[in-house]
Structure formats: structure tokens, C-alpha cells
Amino acid sequence: MDREKKKIRSFEVAELAQISRSTVSRALAGDPRISEDTRERVLAAAAELGYQPNLIARGLKNQSTGIVGVVVTDLNNPYHAHALQLLIEKLGARRLAPLVFVGDTAEGAESAIERLMSYQVDAVIALAAPFSSQIVRACKAGRKPLVLMNRYDGDETVNVICGDSISAGAMVADHLVGQGARTFAYFAGEDSTTISLDRETGFVKRLNENGFALSARVSSRYSHAHALKVAPELLSSGAQAVFCANDTLAFALIDAVRQSPAAAVSPLIVGYDNSALASWPIYDLTSVDQNLEEMTSLTVETAHAIVIASDTPPKRHTIKPYLVERGSTRIQSA
Amino acid sequence: MDREKKKIRSFEVAELAQISRSTVSRALAGDPRISEDTRERVLAAAAELGYQPNLIARGLKNQSTGIVGVVVTDLNNPYHAHALQLLIEKLGARRLAPLVFVGDTAEGAESAIERLMSYQVDAVIALAAPFSSQIVRACKAGRKPLVLMNRYDGDETVNVICGDSISAGAMVADHLVGQGARTFAYFAGEDSTTISLDRETGFVKRLNENGFALSARVSSRYSHAHALKVAPELLSSGAQAVFCANDTLAFALIDAVRQSPAAAVSPLIVGYDNSALASWPIYDLTSVDQNLEEMTSLTVETAHAIVIASDTPPKRHTIKPYLVERGSTRIQSA
DNA sequence: TTGAAAGCGCTAACAC
DNA sequence: GTGTTAGCGCTTTCAA
Numbered sequence: 001m002d003r004e005k006k007k008i009r010s011f012e013v014a015e016l017a018q019i020s021r022s023t024v025s026r027a028l029a030g031d032p033r034i035s036e037d038t039r040e041r042v043l044a045a046a047a048e049l050g051y052q053p054n055l056i057a058r059g060l061k062n063q064s065t066g067i068v069g070v071v072v073t074d075l076n077n078p079y080h081a082h083a084l085q086l087l088i089e090k091l092g093a094r095r096l097a098p099l100v101f102v103g104d105t106a107e108g109a110e111s112a113i114e115r116l117m118s119y120q121v122d123a124v125i126a127l128a129a130p131f132s133s134q135i136v137r138a139c140k141a142g143r144k145p146l147v148l149m150n151r152y153d154g155d156e157t158v159n160v161i162c163g164d165s166i167s168a169g170a171m172v173a174d175h176l177v178g179q180g181a182r183t184f185a186y187f188a189g190e191d192s193t194t195i196s197l198d199r200e201t202g203f204v205k206r207l208n209e210n211g212f213a214l215s216a217r218v219s220s221r222y223s224h225a226h227a228l229k230v231a232p233e234l235l236s237s238g239a240q241a242v243f244c245a246n247d248t249l250a251f252a253l254i255d256a257v258r259q260s261p262a263a264a265v266s267p268l269i270v271g272y273d274n275s276a277l278a279s280w281p282i283y284d285l286t287s288v289d290q291n292l293e294e295m296t297s298l299t300v301e302t303a304h305a306i307v308i309a310s311d312t313p314p315k316r317h318t319i320k321p322y323l324v325e326r327g328s329t330r331i332q333s334a
Numbered sequence: 335m336d337r338e339k340k341k342i343r344s345f346e347v348a349e350l351a352q353i354s355r356s357t358v359s360r361a362l363a364g365d366p367r368i369s370e371d372t373r374e375r376v377l378a379a380a381a382e383l384g385y386q387p388n389l390i391a392r393g394l395k396n397q398s399t400g401i402v403g404v405v406v407t408d409l410n411n412p413y414h415a416h417a418l419q420l421l422i423e424k425l426g427a428r429r430l431a432p433l434v435f436v437g438d439t440a441e442g443a444e445s446a447i448e449r450l451m452s453y454q455v456d457a458v459i460a461l462a463a464p465f466s467s468q469i470v471r472a473c474k475a476g477r478k479p480l481v482l483m484n485r486y487d488g489d490e491t492v493n494v495i496c497g498d499s500i501s502a503g504a505m506v507a508d509h510l511v512g513q514g515a516r517t518f519a520y521f522a523g524e525d526s527t528t529i530s531l532d533r534e535t536g537f538v539k540r541l542n543e544n545g546f547a548l549s550a551r552v553s554s555r556y557s558h559a560h561a562l563k564v565a566p567e568l569l570s571s572g573a574q575a576v577f578c579a580n581d582t583l584a585f586a587l588i589d590a591v592r593q594s595p596a597a598a599v600s601p602l603i604v605g606y607d608n609s610a611l612a613s614w615p616i617y618d619l620t621s622v623d624q625n626l627e628e629m630t631s632l633t634v635e636t637a638h639a640i641v642i643a644s645d646t647p648p649k650r651h652t653i654k655p656y657l658v659e660r661g662s663t664r665i666q667s668a
Numbered sequence: 669t670t671g672a673a674a675g676c677g678c679t680a681a682c683a684c
Numbered sequence: 685g686t687g688t689t690a691g692c693g694c695t696t697t698c699a700a
Contacts, residue, residue, distance in 0.1 A: 006477075007476075007477075009677060009678090010677070010678065010679095011677085019686080019687090020686065020687050020688080021677090021678080021679090021687090022678095022679075022680080022686075022687065022688080022689095023685085023686060023687075025678070025679055025680085026679085026680090026685095026686085029679085033685055033686085034685070034686085035685060035686090038685080038686080052448065052451060052452045053452065053677085053678075054394075054452070054454060054676090054677050054678070055452045055453050055454070055678095056390055056393050056394050056399060056453065056454045056676095056677080056678095057394050057676070057677035057678040057679090057692090058677080058678055058679075059390050059678090059692090060388075060390050060391050060394050060676090060677080060678075060691095060692050060693070060694090061677080061678045061679050061680085061691080061692050062678080062679070062680095062692085063692070065390060067433075067453075074419075075409070075415040075416065075418055075419035076412065076415065076416055076419065076610065078410065078412060078415070081409040081410065081412070081415035082409065082410055084409055085408075085409035085410065085436060088434055088435065088436050089436055092435060092436070092446075092449070097433055097435075097449060097453060098433070098434055098435075099401075099431055099432065099433055099434075100422055100432055100433075100434045101422065101426060101431075101432075102419060102422050102423055102426070112426075114386065115426070115431060117386060118386045118387065118388070118389045119389050119390065119401075119431060120388060120389070120390045142341075143340075143341075224610070224614055228615070251614075255614065255615055255616055258616070259615065276410065276558070277611070280558055280585075280589065281562070281589055281593065282589055282592070282616060343693060343694090344693070344694070344695095345693085353670080353671090354670070354671050354672080355671090355693090355694080355695090356670075356671065356672080356673095356695075356696075357669090357670060357671075359694070359695055359696085360669095360670090360695085360696090363695085367669060367670085368669070368670085369669060369670090372669080372670085387693085387694075388692090388693055388694070389694095390692095390693080390694090391676090391692070391693035391694040391695090392693080392694055392695075393676095393694090394675095394676050394677065394678090394692090394693080394694075395675080395676050395693080395694045395695050395696085396676085396694080396695070397676070669700105670699105670700085671698105671699090671700080672697105672698090672699085672700100673696100673697095673698090673699100674695105674696090674697085674698100675694100675695095675696095675697105676693105676694090676695095677692105678691100678692090679690105679691095679692095680689100680690095680691100681688105681689090681690090682687105682688085682689085682690100683686105683687085683688075683689095684685100684686085684687085684688100
């Protein structure tokens, strides 16, 4: 008999507690003006009936739904999937509910935002989205607060939580130089987001400061198959160290080395994202960890601040990434 | 000047079209009683003002929000992440919005369902969830239609869309026997969901029918590190072929073979899920593809049917998986 | 074919 | 400290 008969409305709780609906609402909201005695009666009644307020009705009344829109691009990328999981968990901890859409094209992103607006979300989080300019525009048009995670935009009015790609690039340069490399290459992705350009910029700049230069640069789509195809070109440059825009590219490069004829000595290789695979023994890849834990925490904190007070001024935060050193950059005793 | 001044309400559209709010609502809903003339005026006015109906208000009025709750367990598992992505896309195509929660513990799953109910979701989709009994119970208590994807439950009243694990196991047995293997092992995961037990059951049964038996069985948590640790035990059995409950386990097994001393000849290995990594050259793993494309389509179709007509009788669907043959089960010419 | 009015479930301003 | 009432934006009888 644990099947509750029907949906309970605040009216029923009020009836049982011999009190008005407003008092029920206030008691449950923790309004200090309610007497201890009535509060207890209300709480007891609510518990007995298993009352759960209808958040849709509350949202309509309050002009605040507690729903946060999340726009992602590609959950097949483990990095995005992991970020989404963390976001969902952290939003949940703050009693916010994520309405999730995939926006993997410019039009898709815009229509996702429109759908979100119809649902009166309190804020939008865009996760490493290309097309950030469309998203920014759509959110401004609809006056929806936006938090851009791991992407940034010239617009000063949106919130941005972003990894420090410049310093990541520099960190990688220092590490590779320290490991004794003297010639360097960059394996680029095909996207042209500021954030991915920054990785390269930071890398090259620090190389220069150390008296070195980039001797090769190849770019590839972010798919293992494609990267595997163009990797030989990169290898033929003979660079002693390669910084890859992404772990996927790095894995493909390692595979290419293994497939290459003769016992070619592998260059030192560094990836980006520190995905699970990087720690597996077959790859054992040195990689930049963007500290998603902190990045998602700050993102959710920012979104929450907006929900609480919609006039919260825009924030910009930068997260320091760190390098996880593994075998792929260990000097090979030949 | 493309910044729309404010949120437009149906009242404003009515005013501009010189008509009442009810007519606006009807025209936009495609009510056939509205004259062609007024309909056009309304549509034009709506377009001019950029009117988007407030779905929260509509939901309150209609007792149907168009929101579907989705409960997932682990987005770090690429198989779940991919499934979620497909679900989101297909829900979107039917104008349904997914409210996503992570329920990776029994309590987490229950509280996720409760949150979803507060938001008056029209249905709940649970994705490969352990704790399905808790989820079933919570949904029944709240009278929420539930679609269980890739998990099943004794309860006849919930919708189930499920891969045919029994026949998958049989298919794998046939394949391995056909490749000449004579001794067999099973690398099990630690979950005890019916669906994962079925894989093994189907496998063993078909082996028996072919006159063979299982000569070893080892189980592991679904993590690469843990699987790598217990894999040697499995290898020491000397089985000529191993069916793994999961691609992750299969990858770990392959890695274990590579790490093993001496030029041990690898057993034939089959995985489950056909994840992206399975097709990479280093692994080149034969794996069962559960046909997520079709499974998610059917899941969303079922959810949609419920949203349209909440009294839709429960459906049970079984999806035929297929085997993707790759190098890991090719006979090695020694 | 269209309009007026009521009401979905909730909260908060305003009484008392 | 608590009740009464109005109203969030929408749809939908009911009446014309």
C-alpha cells in the first residue's frame, strides 16, 4: 500500500494541517514569521501526504524555474561527456535542473537556445561550444544570462569560465625543453576557436623565449582515422617533440609511430585533456589536465549566482591547467 | 537593432493582430475553425514580434510539459554517453525536451526521479540503469510512465526497449566456434543485471549446443585498471577464445596479453558495445554492436507515444544486435 | 468563426 | 502570525 493515491497539491496539505495554503507555502519555504507550532504541523502533514511542490507552477509564479539550459556539442568526445556529467552533478547539488540540448551546428545551437528560452530557463551554460558567437547573440536577444565554459568571446557581458591555454602551452614547452628536445612540432586540430589557438600561441611563444622555434605544423580533423592518415607527414619532419591539440590526435600519432617502417625512435609526445585512455599502459601519454573538476564547479557556482540574483554582474574566471607527466615524454635510453 | 525589447506574450500578438488571445492560441495550434484570413494575420504578427509561447505556462494549463526525464548512470562510459547523445537528438526532433539526471547509486536514482516528478515530466527514460527496481517503484508511486532502455524488469506495466543479449551471446559462440576455437572463457563484469547475465547465458547455451563448455570464468569491475589486474588469471586458463562482457574488459585483456612474458599466443577475443576504440588499429577488436541507433529511436518513439496519449499501453521491444568482425578473432597464421 | 472568463498550482502583497 | 486575494501566461469550455 505504499502507492500514493494521487498527486498532492498544497491545498490538501493545508486541509490536513488545518491551515491556509499560504501558510503551507511559507512554512515549507522557511519563512521565519511562521510559529514553531504551525511549522511542525505543516511539515508533518506534508511528509504524511508525500507532498512535492509543483515546480512548474512555482516557476510560472516566480518567474524563475530553477532550470538551467546546457548546450553541448559532442558527447562522443569523452572530455565533453565527462564535463557534462560533472555539470549535472554539481547543478543537482544546488537544486538546479539541467535541460540538455545538442548544438553541433550553428543552426542547431541557435535553435537549441530558442527551445531553452521557451522553457524559461534561468540561465544557459554552453560547453566548449563552437558557434559561441551565435550562442552569445541568441542569448542576448532573449536576455538570458549565459555562462560560456571553456570558450571565450569578445563580449564583455557574458560569463566566462575558461582554462588558461596560453600557460598550458608554455608549461608544455618548458617540459619538453627540460626533457632535452631541441626540435618541435605542433599537431593542430581544425577548429579555430580562440582557446585552441591559444594553446599553440603559448607553446610557440615559450619555445621562442627558450631560443627554439616550431619546425613543423600539421593540422587534422579531430578523428582518430583522419589523424592517423596525416600523422606520417608530421613524423617525417623529424621533430624530437610534438605537442598535440588533443589526446585523440596524440593517440593517432603514437599509433602512426608504431605502424611506421623500421624502428624509428618516437618523438616525445604531449596530449591535451588527460582522458582516461592517456593513463592506460599502451599509451601512457603525458597530457594537460584542464582541471574539469574546478572548471565545472566554478561554472555551476556562477550559474547559481545568476539564478539567485539575476542582476549578478558578469564574471570571468581562468582555471590553471596542470601537466600529468607520463611515459610518452620520458627520455628513451636507447 | 535586432535585440528584441522584451519577452513577448500572447497578449501582445493579439493586440497587433487586432484579435483576442484565444484566437492567437488557436491559430498557432492550427485549429481548423480559424479563418484563413485571421490565421495569416496572427502568424504574421507572431513572426514580427518573435513570439515564442511560454511552455511553462502551457505546461501548467495543459498538465503536460513536453519534458522527458532521462536518468543516466555513467557518462564516462562512452557507450552511455553515445546513447544519451542519440536520445537527446531524437527527443529534440519530436519537440521533447530532456531533463537529465545522474543516478549512479540507488538513493541517487530515487532522488533523481523525485526531482523529475516535481518538474512534472511527461515520462521518464532510464538508460541502462542498475537499480531499475528502485526506479520502477518510484515511477509507479508517482504514476509516471517509464521507459526502461537496455534493462528489463519483471514488471509488466513498464515499457522496455532492450537488446537481445541471449542471441548476442549465441552469435558470439557461433563465430568463435567457426573460427576454430575449442576452449572458451567468459570475462564477466561485476554487475548482476539480467541483461548482462543473459549475454553469458546465451553464450554458454550455444557452446553447449555445439558440444563445448565454458572452461574458465573471471569477473572484474568495469575499470581498465582493475580488469588488467585480474586478466592474467583468465589467460592462465589457456582458453583459445574469450568473450568479454564489455569492450573495456576486452581492451584490458588485450593489454594483458601484450604485457605477458614470452610470446604467448593471444586467444581470440570478442567485446561488447563496439565502441569507437574497437575500430582503432591497436585493438582492432571484434565486438557486438547493440544497434544504439535503433534502440534509441524506439525508446524515443515509445516515450513520444506516451506523451501524446498518456494511456498508451506498455510496449516491450527487443533489438537484434549484430557482430562486427575484426582482427581480434582472425585466425593467426603462426 | 470569435470572444469572455475561468482555472492550472503556486506565492506574495496586503490586510488583519 | 496567518488568511484573503490576485495573478504568473496559457488554453479551453461556454456563449454568442
